[in-house]
Protein backbone atom coordinates (compact mmCIF):
# COMPACT_ATOMS: atom_id res chain seq x y z
CA UNK A 1 0.00 0.00 0.00
CA UNK A 2 3.07 2.25 0.17
CA UNK A 3 3.00 5.55 2.10
CA UNK A 4 4.78 6.24 5.42
CA UNK A 5 2.35 4.18 7.45
CA UNK A 6 4.18 1.50 9.47
CA UNK A 7 1.27 -0.72 8.51
CA UNK A 8 0.73 -1.99 12.06
CA UNK A 9 -2.91 -2.83 11.64
CA UNK A 10 -2.65 -5.79 13.98
CA UNK A 11 -2.05 -8.40 11.34
CA UNK A 12 1.23 -9.45 9.74
CA UNK A 13 -0.26 -9.92 6.27
CA UNK A 14 -2.10 -12.87 4.80
CA UNK A 15 0.50 -15.41 5.81
CA UNK A 16 0.12 -15.28 9.58
CA UNK A 17 -0.92 -13.18 12.56
CA UNK A 18 -4.16 -12.91 14.47
CA UNK A 19 -7.30 -10.97 13.46
CA UNK A 20 -7.58 -7.26 14.08
CA UNK A 21 -7.81 -6.60 10.37
CA UNK A 22 -11.45 -5.58 10.65
CA UNK A 23 -12.74 -8.76 9.03
CA UNK A 24 -15.63 -10.45 10.77
CA UNK A 25 -18.86 -12.35 10.16
CA UNK A 26 -19.46 -15.43 8.01
CA UNK A 27 -18.30 -16.35 4.53
CA UNK A 28 -20.40 -19.11 2.94
CA UNK A 29 -18.46 -21.01 0.28
CA UNK A 30 -20.23 -23.42 -2.11
CA UNK A 31 -17.75 -25.97 -3.43
CA UNK A 32 -18.51 -28.30 -6.38
CA UNK A 33 -15.49 -30.57 -5.99
CA UNK A 34 -15.84 -34.32 -5.83
CA UNK A 35 -15.69 -36.39 -2.63
CA UNK A 36 -11.96 -36.99 -2.77
CA UNK A 37 -11.13 -33.33 -3.49
CA UNK A 38 -13.63 -32.00 -0.93
CA UNK A 39 -11.59 -33.27 2.03
CA UNK A 40 -8.74 -30.96 1.04
CA UNK A 41 -10.84 -27.99 -0.07
CA UNK A 42 -12.86 -28.10 3.17
CA UNK A 43 -9.76 -28.24 5.37
CA UNK A 44 -8.06 -25.39 3.52
CA UNK A 45 -11.19 -23.23 3.48
CA UNK A 46 -11.85 -23.64 7.20
CA UNK A 47 -8.24 -22.75 8.06
CA UNK A 48 -8.98 -19.23 6.84
CA UNK A 49 -10.58 -18.67 10.27
CA UNK A 50 -7.22 -19.38 11.93
CA UNK A 51 -5.83 -16.35 10.11
CA UNK A 52 -8.98 -14.30 10.72
CA UNK A 53 -10.53 -15.51 14.00
CA UNK A 54 -13.50 -13.15 13.68
CA UNK A 55 -14.53 -14.76 10.39
CA UNK A 56 -16.47 -18.04 10.24
CA UNK A 57 -16.21 -20.03 7.01
CA UNK A 58 -19.35 -22.00 6.22
CA UNK A 59 -18.05 -24.60 3.75
CA UNK A 60 -20.83 -26.33 1.77
CA UNK A 61 -20.05 -29.01 -0.81
CA UNK A 62 -22.88 -29.04 -3.39
CA UNK A 63 -21.17 -31.37 -5.88
CA UNK A 64 -21.13 -30.93 -9.67
CA UNK A 65 -24.53 -32.02 -10.94
CA UNK A 66 -26.89 -29.09 -11.33
CA UNK A 67 -24.53 -26.74 -9.50
CA UNK A 68 -24.75 -24.06 -12.14
CA UNK A 69 -28.53 -23.82 -11.85
CA UNK A 70 -28.45 -24.07 -8.05
CA UNK A 71 -26.29 -20.96 -7.87
CA UNK A 72 -28.43 -19.09 -10.40
CA UNK A 73 -31.64 -20.00 -8.56
CA UNK A 74 -30.14 -19.01 -5.21
CA UNK A 75 -28.82 -15.73 -6.63
CA UNK A 76 -32.21 -15.01 -8.17
CA UNK A 77 -33.71 -15.35 -4.67
CA UNK A 78 -30.84 -13.30 -3.15
CA UNK A 79 -29.80 -16.35 -1.13
CA UNK A 80 -26.59 -17.20 -2.96
CA UNK A 81 -23.38 -18.06 -1.08
CA UNK A 82 -20.78 -15.33 -0.65
CA UNK A 83 -18.20 -17.32 -2.68
CA UNK A 84 -18.96 -19.88 -5.41
CA UNK A 85 -16.60 -22.35 -7.06
CA UNK A 86 -17.33 -21.27 -10.62
CA UNK A 87 -16.56 -23.45 -13.64
CA UNK A 88 -14.58 -21.58 -16.28
CA UNK A 89 -17.59 -21.38 -18.62
CA UNK A 90 -19.99 -20.22 -15.88
CA UNK A 91 -18.26 -16.88 -15.26
CA UNK A 92 -19.76 -15.27 -18.37
CA UNK A 93 -23.16 -16.80 -17.60
CA UNK A 94 -23.27 -15.57 -13.96
CA UNK A 95 -21.69 -12.19 -14.79
CA UNK A 96 -24.10 -11.64 -17.66
CA UNK A 97 -26.92 -12.06 -15.12
CA UNK A 98 -25.29 -9.59 -12.71
CA UNK A 99 -24.72 -12.27 -10.08
CA UNK A 100 -20.94 -11.78 -9.67
CA UNK A 101 -19.15 -8.86 -7.98
CA UNK A 102 -16.55 -7.13 -10.17
CA UNK A 103 -13.18 -7.87 -8.58
CA UNK A 104 -10.77 -5.46 -10.28
CA UNK A 105 -9.07 -3.25 -7.65
CA UNK A 106 -10.40 -5.37 -4.79
CA UNK A 107 -8.23 -7.45 -2.37
CA UNK A 108 -9.55 -10.60 -4.11
CA UNK A 109 -7.04 -10.18 -6.95
CA UNK A 110 -3.46 -10.49 -5.67
CA UNK A 111 -0.41 -10.73 -7.98
CA UNK A 112 -2.55 -10.74 -11.11
CA UNK A 113 0.62 -11.15 -13.26
CA UNK A 114 1.27 -14.54 -11.62
CA UNK A 115 -1.85 -16.12 -13.14
CA UNK A 116 -1.56 -18.22 -16.33
CA UNK A 117 -3.01 -16.31 -19.27
CA UNK A 118 -5.19 -19.30 -20.32
CA UNK A 119 -6.71 -19.40 -16.83
CA UNK A 120 -7.06 -15.62 -16.46
CA UNK A 121 -8.94 -15.39 -19.79
CA UNK A 122 -11.94 -17.26 -18.33
CA UNK A 123 -12.31 -14.71 -15.49
CA UNK A 124 -13.01 -11.83 -17.88
CA UNK A 125 -16.39 -10.61 -19.11
CA UNK A 126 -17.04 -7.24 -20.79
CA UNK A 127 -13.42 -6.27 -19.99
CA UNK A 128 -14.05 -6.76 -16.27
CA UNK A 129 -12.66 -9.38 -13.85
CA UNK A 130 -15.50 -11.40 -12.30
CA UNK A 131 -13.55 -14.34 -10.85
CA UNK A 132 -10.09 -15.43 -9.66
CA UNK A 133 -8.53 -18.66 -11.03
CA UNK A 134 -8.33 -21.80 -8.87
CA UNK A 135 -7.30 -24.78 -11.07
CA UNK A 136 -6.90 -25.36 -14.79
CA UNK A 137 -7.33 -28.70 -16.50
CA UNK A 138 -7.65 -30.63 -19.72
CA UNK A 139 -8.44 -34.21 -20.71
CA UNK A 140 -5.85 -36.97 -21.12
CA UNK A 141 -5.62 -40.69 -21.85
CA UNK A 142 -5.44 -42.58 -18.51
CA UNK A 143 -4.02 -46.10 -18.92
CA UNK A 144 -3.28 -49.17 -16.79
CA UNK A 145 0.44 -49.90 -17.27
CA UNK A 146 0.17 -53.55 -16.13
CA UNK A 147 -2.65 -54.33 -18.56
CA UNK A 148 -0.81 -52.71 -21.49
CA UNK A 149 2.34 -54.68 -20.63
CA UNK A 150 0.41 -57.97 -20.29
CA UNK A 151 -1.22 -57.42 -23.69
CA UNK A 152 2.05 -56.28 -25.27
CA UNK A 153 0.48 -52.97 -26.31
CA UNK A 154 2.34 -49.64 -26.59
CA UNK A 155 0.56 -46.51 -25.34
CA UNK A 156 -1.83 -45.63 -28.20
CA UNK A 157 -1.27 -42.31 -29.96
CA UNK A 158 -4.23 -42.51 -32.36
CA UNK A 159 -7.74 -43.92 -32.39
CA UNK A 160 -6.50 -46.44 -34.98
CA UNK A 161 -3.89 -47.61 -32.43
CA UNK A 162 -6.71 -48.24 -29.95
CA UNK A 163 -8.67 -50.22 -32.57
CA UNK A 164 -5.57 -52.25 -33.48
CA UNK A 165 -5.16 -53.26 -29.81
CA UNK A 166 -8.62 -54.80 -29.48
CA UNK A 167 -7.68 -58.45 -30.03
CA UNK A 168 -4.66 -58.20 -27.73
CA UNK A 169 -6.83 -56.92 -24.86
CA UNK A 170 -9.87 -59.13 -25.39
CA UNK A 171 -7.40 -62.01 -25.64
CA UNK A 172 -6.36 -61.10 -22.09
CA UNK A 173 -10.02 -61.26 -20.99
CA UNK A 174 -10.78 -57.53 -21.01
CA UNK A 175 -14.19 -56.38 -22.20
CA UNK A 176 -12.53 -53.80 -24.49
CA UNK A 177 -9.37 -51.68 -24.62
CA UNK A 178 -11.12 -48.35 -23.99
CA UNK A 179 -14.05 -46.84 -22.06
CA UNK A 180 -15.69 -44.11 -24.15
CA UNK A 181 -17.74 -41.83 -21.88
CA UNK A 182 -21.12 -41.29 -23.54
CA UNK A 183 -23.08 -39.12 -21.07
CA UNK A 184 -20.92 -35.95 -20.80
CA UNK A 185 -20.42 -33.79 -23.89
CA UNK A 186 -17.00 -32.63 -22.69
CA UNK A 187 -15.68 -36.11 -23.46
CA UNK A 188 -16.73 -35.83 -27.15
CA UNK A 189 -14.52 -32.78 -27.78
CA UNK A 190 -11.23 -34.69 -28.29
CA UNK A 191 -12.89 -36.69 -31.11
CA UNK A 192 -14.07 -33.47 -32.77
CA UNK A 193 -10.66 -31.79 -32.35
CA UNK A 194 -9.05 -35.04 -33.65
CA UNK A 195 -10.72 -34.44 -37.01
CA UNK A 196 -9.63 -30.80 -37.07
CA UNK A 197 -13.13 -29.60 -36.19
CA UNK A 198 -14.88 -27.57 -33.49
CA UNK A 199 -18.42 -26.86 -32.29
CA UNK A 200 -18.53 -23.33 -33.66
CA UNK A 201 -16.20 -20.57 -34.84
CA UNK A 202 -17.06 -17.76 -32.42
CA UNK A 203 -14.99 -15.16 -34.32
CA UNK A 204 -16.99 -15.55 -37.52
CA UNK A 205 -20.15 -16.59 -35.61
CA UNK A 206 -20.33 -19.75 -37.73
CA UNK A 207 -21.60 -23.17 -36.69
CA UNK A 208 -19.01 -25.78 -37.70
CA UNK A 209 -20.09 -28.98 -35.93
CA UNK A 210 -21.92 -30.24 -39.06
CA UNK A 211 -18.86 -29.71 -41.30
CA UNK A 212 -17.20 -32.86 -42.68
CA UNK A 213 -14.94 -32.84 -39.58
CA UNK A 214 -17.92 -33.16 -37.25
CA UNK A 215 -19.36 -36.06 -39.25
CA UNK A 216 -15.93 -37.75 -39.25
CA UNK A 217 -15.70 -37.33 -35.47
CA UNK A 218 -19.01 -39.08 -34.83
CA UNK A 219 -18.09 -41.80 -37.35
CA UNK A 220 -14.86 -42.37 -35.41
CA UNK A 221 -16.84 -42.71 -32.16
CA UNK A 222 -19.30 -45.15 -33.73
CA UNK A 223 -16.44 -47.12 -35.31
CA UNK A 224 -14.65 -47.58 -31.97
CA UNK A 225 -17.85 -49.04 -30.54
CA UNK A 226 -18.83 -51.18 -33.55
CA UNK A 227 -15.31 -52.64 -33.76
CA UNK A 228 -15.33 -53.70 -30.10
CA UNK A 229 -12.48 -51.30 -29.27
CA UNK A 230 -14.63 -49.39 -26.80
CA UNK A 231 -17.62 -49.72 -24.50
CA UNK A 232 -19.84 -46.85 -23.43
CA UNK A 233 -22.93 -45.84 -21.44
CA UNK A 234 -25.39 -43.00 -21.95
CA UNK A 235 -26.13 -42.68 -18.23
CA UNK A 236 -24.02 -42.89 -15.05
CA UNK A 237 -20.93 -42.43 -17.16
CA UNK A 238 -18.67 -41.35 -14.30
CA UNK A 239 -19.44 -44.36 -12.13
CA UNK A 240 -19.34 -46.84 -15.04
CA UNK A 241 -16.10 -45.40 -16.45
CA UNK A 242 -14.30 -45.36 -13.07
CA UNK A 243 -15.71 -48.81 -12.30
CA UNK A 244 -14.60 -50.41 -15.59
CA UNK A 245 -11.15 -48.82 -15.33
CA UNK A 246 -10.81 -49.71 -11.64
CA UNK A 247 -11.78 -53.37 -12.04
CA UNK A 248 -9.62 -53.77 -15.17
CA UNK A 249 -12.38 -54.61 -17.64
CA UNK A 250 -10.92 -51.79 -19.77
CA UNK A 251 -7.27 -50.69 -19.91
CA UNK A 252 -7.84 -47.05 -20.86
CA UNK A 253 -10.18 -44.10 -20.40
CA UNK A 254 -10.13 -40.37 -21.08
CA UNK A 255 -10.25 -38.27 -17.90
CA UNK A 256 -8.81 -35.23 -16.12
CA UNK A 257 -6.72 -34.28 -13.06
CA UNK A 258 -9.78 -34.39 -10.80
CA UNK A 259 -9.82 -38.18 -11.33
CA UNK A 260 -6.12 -38.84 -10.56
CA UNK A 261 -6.42 -39.74 -6.87
CA UNK A 262 -9.48 -41.96 -7.40
CA UNK A 263 -7.78 -43.71 -10.36
CA UNK A 264 -4.59 -44.26 -8.32
CA UNK A 265 -6.61 -45.67 -5.42
CA UNK A 266 -8.36 -48.03 -7.86
CA UNK A 267 -5.41 -49.48 -9.81
CA UNK A 268 -2.38 -48.44 -7.74
CA UNK A 269 -0.34 -45.24 -7.97
CA UNK A 270 2.57 -46.88 -9.81
CA UNK A 271 0.17 -48.47 -12.30
CA UNK A 272 -1.48 -45.29 -13.56
CA UNK A 273 -0.08 -43.76 -16.73
CA UNK A 274 -1.27 -40.61 -18.49
CA UNK A 275 -0.70 -39.58 -22.10
CA UNK A 276 -2.12 -37.10 -24.61
CA UNK A 277 -5.63 -37.94 -25.81
CA UNK A 278 -5.34 -40.07 -28.98
CA UNK A 279 -5.23 -38.26 -32.32
CA UNK A 280 -8.04 -38.71 -34.82
CA UNK A 281 -7.83 -38.88 -38.59
CA UNK A 282 -6.17 -35.52 -39.11
CA UNK A 283 -5.35 -33.78 -35.83
CA UNK A 284 -5.11 -34.08 -32.02
CA UNK A 285 -6.55 -31.91 -29.30
CA UNK A 286 -8.06 -31.77 -25.82
CA UNK A 287 -10.33 -29.07 -24.37
CA UNK A 288 -9.42 -26.57 -21.67
CA UNK A 289 -11.47 -26.71 -18.49
CA UNK A 290 -11.04 -25.62 -14.93
CA UNK A 291 -12.43 -23.65 -12.02
CA UNK A 292 -12.41 -20.14 -10.57
CA UNK A 293 -13.66 -18.42 -7.40
CA UNK A 294 -16.57 -16.01 -7.92
CA UNK A 295 -17.95 -13.57 -5.31
CA UNK A 296 -21.74 -13.16 -5.20
CA UNK A 297 -22.67 -9.58 -6.08
CA UNK A 298 -25.31 -9.57 -3.32
CA UNK A 299 -22.95 -10.77 -0.59
CA UNK A 300 -23.50 -9.04 2.77
CA UNK A 301 -19.81 -9.64 3.57
CA UNK A 302 -17.84 -8.54 0.52
CA UNK A 303 -14.69 -7.53 2.45
CA UNK A 304 -14.27 -10.94 4.08
CA UNK A 305 -15.25 -12.66 0.80
CA UNK A 306 -12.56 -10.78 -1.15
CA UNK A 307 -9.91 -11.75 1.42
CA UNK A 308 -11.16 -15.36 1.44
CA UNK A 309 -10.80 -15.58 -2.35
CA UNK A 310 -7.30 -14.04 -2.19
CA UNK A 311 -6.34 -16.67 0.41
CA UNK A 312 -7.85 -19.62 -1.51
CA UNK A 313 -6.18 -18.49 -4.78
CA UNK A 314 -2.86 -17.71 -3.06
CA UNK A 315 0.35 -19.45 -4.10
CA UNK A 316 0.60 -21.18 -0.71
CA UNK A 317 -2.89 -22.69 -0.97
CA UNK A 318 -2.44 -23.62 -4.63
CA UNK A 319 0.80 -25.43 -3.73
CA UNK A 320 -0.95 -27.43 -1.02
CA UNK A 321 -3.85 -28.38 -3.34
CA UNK A 322 -1.37 -29.68 -5.91
CA UNK A 323 0.67 -31.56 -3.29
CA UNK A 324 -2.45 -33.30 -1.93
CA UNK A 325 -4.62 -33.68 -5.07
CA UNK A 326 -2.29 -33.25 -8.07
CA UNK A 327 -4.63 -30.58 -9.43
CA UNK A 328 -2.97 -28.00 -11.68
CA UNK A 329 -2.10 -24.56 -10.26
CA UNK A 330 -3.13 -21.41 -12.10
CA UNK A 331 -0.18 -19.38 -10.77
CA UNK A 332 3.10 -19.59 -12.71
CA UNK A 333 5.15 -19.19 -9.52
CA UNK A 334 3.68 -22.37 -8.03
CA UNK A 335 5.07 -24.48 -10.91
CA UNK A 336 8.56 -23.41 -9.75
CA UNK A 337 8.14 -25.06 -6.33
CA UNK A 338 10.10 -28.37 -6.12
CA UNK A 339 7.17 -30.42 -4.80
CA UNK A 340 5.02 -29.21 -7.72
CA UNK A 341 7.68 -29.33 -10.43
CA UNK A 342 8.50 -32.90 -9.35
CA UNK A 343 4.87 -34.08 -9.38
CA UNK A 344 4.61 -36.69 -12.16
CA UNK A 345 1.05 -35.68 -13.02
CA UNK A 346 1.95 -31.98 -13.20
CA UNK A 347 4.91 -32.87 -15.40
CA UNK A 348 2.42 -34.38 -17.84
CA UNK A 349 -0.60 -32.13 -17.54
CA UNK A 350 1.17 -28.74 -17.47
CA UNK A 351 2.41 -28.95 -21.09
CA UNK A 352 -0.88 -30.62 -22.09
CA UNK A 353 -2.81 -27.63 -20.75
CA UNK A 354 -0.44 -25.30 -22.61
CA UNK A 355 -1.67 -26.72 -25.94
CA UNK A 356 -5.26 -27.37 -24.83
CA UNK A 357 -7.95 -26.11 -27.17
CA UNK A 358 -9.00 -22.58 -26.17
CA UNK A 359 -12.77 -22.07 -25.92
CA UNK A 360 -14.89 -18.97 -26.47
CA UNK A 361 -15.77 -17.70 -22.98
CA UNK A 362 -19.16 -16.44 -24.07
CA UNK A 363 -22.53 -17.08 -22.32
CA UNK A 364 -23.83 -18.82 -25.45
CA UNK A 365 -21.06 -21.44 -25.16
CA UNK A 366 -22.78 -22.85 -22.09
CA UNK A 367 -25.75 -23.96 -24.12
CA UNK A 368 -23.75 -25.91 -26.69
CA UNK A 369 -23.04 -28.97 -24.54
CA UNK A 370 -26.57 -30.18 -23.82
CA UNK A 371 -27.60 -30.46 -27.53
CA UNK A 372 -24.25 -32.17 -28.26
CA UNK A 373 -24.80 -34.70 -25.47
CA UNK A 374 -28.45 -35.35 -26.41
CA UNK A 375 -27.85 -35.88 -30.15
CA UNK A 376 -24.79 -38.12 -29.60
CA UNK A 377 -26.83 -40.10 -27.07
CA UNK A 378 -29.38 -40.76 -29.86
CA UNK A 379 -26.55 -42.04 -32.07
CA UNK A 380 -25.12 -44.25 -29.30
CA UNK A 381 -28.60 -45.72 -28.83
CA UNK A 382 -28.76 -46.51 -32.56
CA UNK A 383 -31.42 -43.94 -33.40
CA UNK A 384 -29.25 -41.86 -35.79
CA UNK A 385 -26.10 -42.20 -37.85
CA UNK A 386 -23.05 -39.91 -37.66
CA UNK A 387 -24.19 -37.56 -40.42
CA UNK A 388 -27.72 -37.22 -39.06
CA UNK A 389 -26.22 -36.53 -35.62
CA UNK A 390 -23.88 -33.79 -36.87
CA UNK A 391 -26.70 -32.17 -38.85
CA UNK A 392 -29.12 -32.31 -35.91
CA UNK A 393 -26.60 -30.58 -33.64
CA UNK A 394 -25.81 -27.97 -36.31
CA UNK A 395 -29.51 -27.16 -36.73
CA UNK A 396 -30.01 -26.81 -32.98
CA UNK A 397 -26.96 -24.54 -32.69
CA UNK A 398 -28.23 -22.28 -35.48
CA UNK A 399 -31.56 -22.00 -33.67
CA UNK A 400 -29.86 -21.29 -30.34
CA UNK A 401 -27.25 -18.82 -31.57
CA UNK A 402 -28.92 -17.37 -34.67
CA UNK A 403 -25.53 -17.84 -36.38
CA UNK A 404 -24.77 -19.13 -39.88
Ligand SMILES: C[C@H]1O[C@H](O[C@H]2[C@H](O)[C@@H](O)[C@@H](O[C@H]3[C@H](O)[C@@H](O)[C@@H](O[C@H]4[C@H](O)[C@@H](O)[C@@H](O)O[C@@H]4CO)O[C@@H]3CO)O[C@@H]2CO)[C@H](O)[C@H](O)[C@@H]1N[C@H]1C[C@@H](CO)[C@H](O)[C@@H](O)[C@@H]1O
Pocket residue numbers: 032033034037063064066067068069087088089090137184185186256258288289290291365366367369370
Ligand atom coordinates in the same frame (compact mmCIF):
# COMPACT_ATOMS: atom_id res chain seq x y z
C1 LIG B 1 -24.02 -29.36 -19.98
C2 LIG B 1 -23.13 -28.29 -19.38
O1 LIG B 1 -22.19 -27.91 -20.35
C3 LIG B 1 -21.24 -26.94 -19.90
O2 LIG B 1 -20.44 -27.53 -18.90
C4 LIG B 1 -19.21 -27.99 -19.46
C5 LIG B 1 -18.08 -27.14 -18.92
O3 LIG B 1 -18.23 -25.80 -19.35
C6 LIG B 1 -16.79 -27.72 -19.43
O4 LIG B 1 -15.66 -26.97 -18.98
C7 LIG B 1 -16.65 -29.14 -18.95
O5 LIG B 1 -16.65 -29.18 -17.52
C8 LIG B 1 -15.59 -30.03 -17.03
C9 LIG B 1 -14.75 -29.24 -16.04
O6 LIG B 1 -14.13 -28.16 -16.73
C10 LIG B 1 -13.71 -30.16 -15.46
O7 LIG B 1 -12.97 -29.46 -14.45
C11 LIG B 1 -14.38 -31.37 -14.81
O8 LIG B 1 -15.18 -30.94 -13.71
C12 LIG B 1 -15.08 -31.78 -12.56
C13 LIG B 1 -14.34 -31.00 -11.49
O9 LIG B 1 -12.99 -30.76 -11.92
C14 LIG B 1 -14.34 -31.77 -10.20
O10 LIG B 1 -13.76 -30.97 -9.19
C15 LIG B 1 -15.78 -32.13 -9.81
O11 LIG B 1 -16.48 -30.98 -9.54
O12 LIG B 1 -16.42 -32.86 -10.87
C16 LIG B 1 -16.48 -32.12 -12.08
C17 LIG B 1 -17.23 -32.96 -13.13
O13 LIG B 1 -16.55 -34.08 -13.45
O14 LIG B 1 -15.23 -32.04 -15.74
C18 LIG B 1 -16.24 -31.22 -16.29
C19 LIG B 1 -17.06 -32.07 -17.26
O15 LIG B 1 -17.70 -33.08 -16.52
O16 LIG B 1 -17.75 -29.92 -19.42
C20 LIG B 1 -19.03 -29.44 -19.04
C21 LIG B 1 -20.07 -30.30 -19.72
O17 LIG B 1 -20.09 -31.53 -19.08
C22 LIG B 1 -21.89 -25.71 -19.37
O18 LIG B 1 -20.90 -24.93 -18.72
C23 LIG B 1 -23.02 -26.00 -18.43
O19 LIG B 1 -22.52 -26.43 -17.19
C24 LIG B 1 -23.94 -27.07 -18.99
N1 LIG B 1 -24.95 -27.46 -18.05
C25 LIG B 1 -25.93 -26.46 -17.69
C26 LIG B 1 -26.33 -25.63 -18.87
C27 LIG B 1 -27.37 -24.60 -18.39
C28 LIG B 1 -27.82 -23.74 -19.57
O20 LIG B 1 -26.84 -22.72 -19.73
C29 LIG B 1 -28.58 -25.27 -17.81
O21 LIG B 1 -29.47 -24.27 -17.31
C30 LIG B 1 -28.19 -26.19 -16.69
O22 LIG B 1 -29.33 -26.95 -16.29
C31 LIG B 1 -27.11 -27.17 -17.10
O23 LIG B 1 -26.66 -27.88 -15.96
